[in-house]
């Protein structure tokens with residue numbers, strides 16, 4: 001390992017033995033020692049991972065369910081042994097892997113803080129010094145002397161995250177556990193991770209939230225079927241990843257799976273329902289609950305080139321939203337994952353009114369359809385532009401697919417109306 005490395009993985013692989021039936025497990029237990037015959041199937045959850053994490057860098061790990069992310073983090077954290085390969089670590093490592101991992105359920109929160117100190121090799125005196133800060137950050141002062149078995153999952157995460165981040169780790173490993181906290185705490189955790197990053201802590205973060213990778217990470221790694229598919233800049237890796245999700249979803253999408261405007265709603269609103277293929281993230285303070293698309297073809301997902309199109313979003317506040325830089329936006333994204341048209345209320349200088357929880361607004365974007373014929377995903381979001389980097393209340397990658405048709409050739413990606421003139425010159 002060079003001086004700047006805190007984690008070094010060389011050819012790390014992890015195999016699990018899988019049994020199709022219980023009897024095979026028993027046979028392995030009782031017969032294999034004598035017959036040498038294998039009854040299990042080997043499944044490689046990770047294969048040949050080479051990676052080095054530098055001091056102070058934030059690495060985001062993405063990949064679909066079952067791609068090996070948790071397995072990799074457990075190996076990095078030292079709670080799981082790799083089948084092959086070599087791992088080196090430098091410095092104090094804290095990890096938030098599974099909910100409640102490392103806590104003794106019968107012990108109180110206070111006792112678990114000190115128990116964690118023991119596990120991390122931190123003296124009782126040092127833990128005593130850090131105790132107040134840990135409890136204050138967790139926000140569960142009132143429950144600190146209750147056994148943690150009585151904690152809600154959110155309280156578990158609060159305490160575990162506080163411990164993991166208040167002990168000056170050189171390496172912090174976080175596995176999506178943050179999703180369990182409420183929006184306020186998730187934001188607090190994000191800020192905490194930014195602070196640690198500035199202080200030089202290396203962070204490895206598994207998340208399904210592409211936006212988190214883009215805003216928090218220095219590098220991103222995409223795992224696919226246990227192998228490293230891509231390692232590089234967050235923007236590059238997440239874009240490729242989104243495109244893959246998008247194409248996979250396109251292949252699956254049958255006409256019936258594309259939500260069509262509801263016939264029962266004469267105003268054309270389509271209510272957004274949870275679908276397995278819907279890629280949606282955000283802190284949940286506001287949600288897009290319905291959308292509608294209108295053009296000369298009516299409330300339909302097929303649009304004529306050149307038509308005037310209106311796309312409306314109905315946004316409902318789920319928490320009180322003071323009047324500030326809130327806004328909504330849409331992108332029309334082609335099948336290569338490129339945003340061809342984007343529009344936001346913030347960029348148009350329009351501010352949302354202050355909203356109380358439960359109140360809704362309708363936002364309409366009206367534009368000339370200059371898109372070349374083809375299929376497009378409609379991406380929609382509610383954003384908060386208070387800070388330089390937007391935060392998203394709700395972000396939906398692929399709410400609906402729109403088809404653009406044209407009876408005149410469009411040879412470019414977009415074709416705006418071009419005033420054209422021929423002037424004959426006098427000889």
Ligand SMILES: Nc1ncnc2c1ncn2[C@@H]1O[C@H](COP(=O)(O)OP(=O)(O)OP(=O)(O)O)[C@@H](O)[C@H]1O
Nearest residue numbers: 016017043045063064065066067068069070071072
């Ligand atoms: N103890 C185990 N025995 C057998 N297979 C396992 C075991 N743990 C994990 N696996 C398998 O290894 C693969 C990788 O799992 P892992 O939990 O690392 O994926 P992941 O990317 O973290 O998924 P998710 O996003 O759903 O959390 C999966 O196919 C999983 O079924």
